Amino acid sequence: MSFYSLHQWFASVGVPPSVLNHNTWVYQVFAVVFLTLLVSYIAGLVFDRLCRFASNSVNLWDDVLLESARKPVRVLIWLIGILWAAQIAHTASEAEVFQFIDPIRRVGVIVVITWFLFGLAKRFELALQSPGRVKEPLDATTASAIGKLLRASIIITATLVILQNLGFSISGVLAFGGVGGIAVGFAAKDLLANFFGGLAVYMDRPFVVGDWVRSPDKNIEGTVEHIGWRLTRIRTFDQRPLYVPNATFSTISLENPSRMTHRRIQETIGVRYEDIAQVRNIVDSVKCMLVDHTEIDDKQTLIVNLNQFGDSSVNLMVYTFTKTTIWVKYHEVKQDVLLKIAEIIEQHGASIAFPTTTLHVASLPEQFAQAGMLQNKV
Template identity: 25%
Template sequence: MITLLADLFEEVPAWQATLILVGVSVAIAVALEVVVLRSLLRYTSRTKTEYDYILVGELRMPVVVTVALAGVYLLTQIPTVNQNVLLTTEQLDMFFGRPSLSVIIVAWAFAANRVVNRFVEEVKDKGSRFDFAPVFSNVWTLVVFVGTIGALMSIWEYSITPLLGAAGVAGIAVGFAARDTVANFFGGIALYFDDTYKLGDYITLDSGEAGTVVKVGVRSTTLMMRDEVLITVPNAALNASKVVNQSAPQRRKRLKVPIGVAYGTDIDDFEALVLEIAESESLVLESPKPRMRFRSFGDSALEYELLCWVGSPVRANKARHKLNRAIYKELMNAGIEIPFPQRDVRVIPADGDTTSSQVPAETVLLDDPDSSGSVQAGD
């Protein structure tokens, strides 16, 4: 394009070439602003989304500035103009070419930063999925700032090699000094992209803590425990551990209630009774329906499991409590035995007489220091 312009203005005086180039560029800029960009802005204001309106609105200024200053920059690149003015080529570039390019770069950098920041403002209140949006806005601002400084220094022919070396050394020092903070920051970004959890989810950590996510920050995640205590967990620790999200993909939770009944029990009546109890409990969901599962033949009981669903993980403990109470009462009323382990204890005194008694396993005391004889326990 520079060669074509040089050929066109080869015989044109410098002042005429200046008027033509600057006039044409300004005229095109005005036409773009008045006809094209304003029309696009009116059209995008009537669309369903705000993103196209934001994009057109923020790009108006850099487009107009670029077109208007294009003529000024091109003047410095045409040999015939350079030869017919009092300034040298280097001076023309210094006073007109580089400043015009600098203004164009700053305008586009400002617009790029504004576009992303306004996009973030639009999405940050549209759900917990975008909780990290302000973090990306800050990172983007830093990237644009550093890139703009680098581009301007390159245009003005300043060597950035020493700065890059110094930045590398400073980055290593900062990395060692704030490695935990950096690890937490990137851990939070990884959790965001993995969609591990969001606000309101009930999660369980491999360390045993369980709670509802109430805040997702740049450095840490805050959980509200069932006893209304807040626990702050670094994102790096969460990213490196196993996290069980009990609220995903659905908020409902399956509840397992183990039950044991004595051998000889009519299992059909027993199963029907327990299912009736589960279906009458308000915390238990109607769908999927509760069901009974015969798991194994235990040492002293037939081991069953009641499987049912509750609306959310935080209701599981309360539902288990109410089900256990209701099952115990109804089985007692129905005469269905709930067995428990028992042991026969033989106490052998010094005279050799043997007496036997039967007590629950929890009350057996072995090696009684007050006994004159020995204590033996057996199943």
């Protein structure tokens, strides 16, 4: 921008012409802007070198700190430089356009600091979840809760500090918020119920992101994808998203199968009545097979016994637990166990029973008995 253009602009905002005849302050403004540009460039070079050093270190937090401070520091340099130049122009003139320099400086510094802290909280949240950067990474739910609470605290604190610097009374704002909170509470009770429901989920942690949950009270079953302050998104097993208000979780029973330590195999296997003499040997062999099975936890409850006499079979109960909790692998283990039980029954000369009916006739009518005798003679 030329000096003539600067003259025109300052004249348009009310700077007296007598002041414009003295160009010393214009050179000072130009020098400040040039110095600001130079300092910003040097700061960028310094941050680039520090980031390279930090990337080679084992310390996690230097990376987080430098990445969060890079842009806010350069913006702060430009903010201070521009306002310094504006202060020089204000000293050389009494133009009303410069009377907001001090409020802008105070608010600008607070905004830049808030920006830095907000980015720091976000990177802190991501770093806590990274298994390659921390020894014991937090789960996504806990890390998200910590990050959200930090960011909410930063924004609320920054807002109150800005209001205080602009001349508003914080005590008055808080008092107004207390009175207005009552009205808002009645108007948005469902929203607040969901908020506190989400807070309870974060504190009690009945489930985390990635868990398989289901409710016997509601038609809810699927994998948790996201836990928000108002809604929790669950992906059902038919791949449909299910959005559940957080207040729901405070009124229903919730089951979390993802936290089971074992999966149970409970089967009833029938053997023919004519093979009842082999039942004891079959039971002993099946029990030994389960104890020796690599995928069966014999430290848990393990039962193989004759359980009841059924209508057409002698029923054996098989009750045991697998070591795996993975759904697909569990069914593979269960299949292997059932096939080995079938082999054991066959090895003992017995057979698995199927529904049959035996009819006992006490006597036959005379004509049927004679017909039977004729057939026997033939």
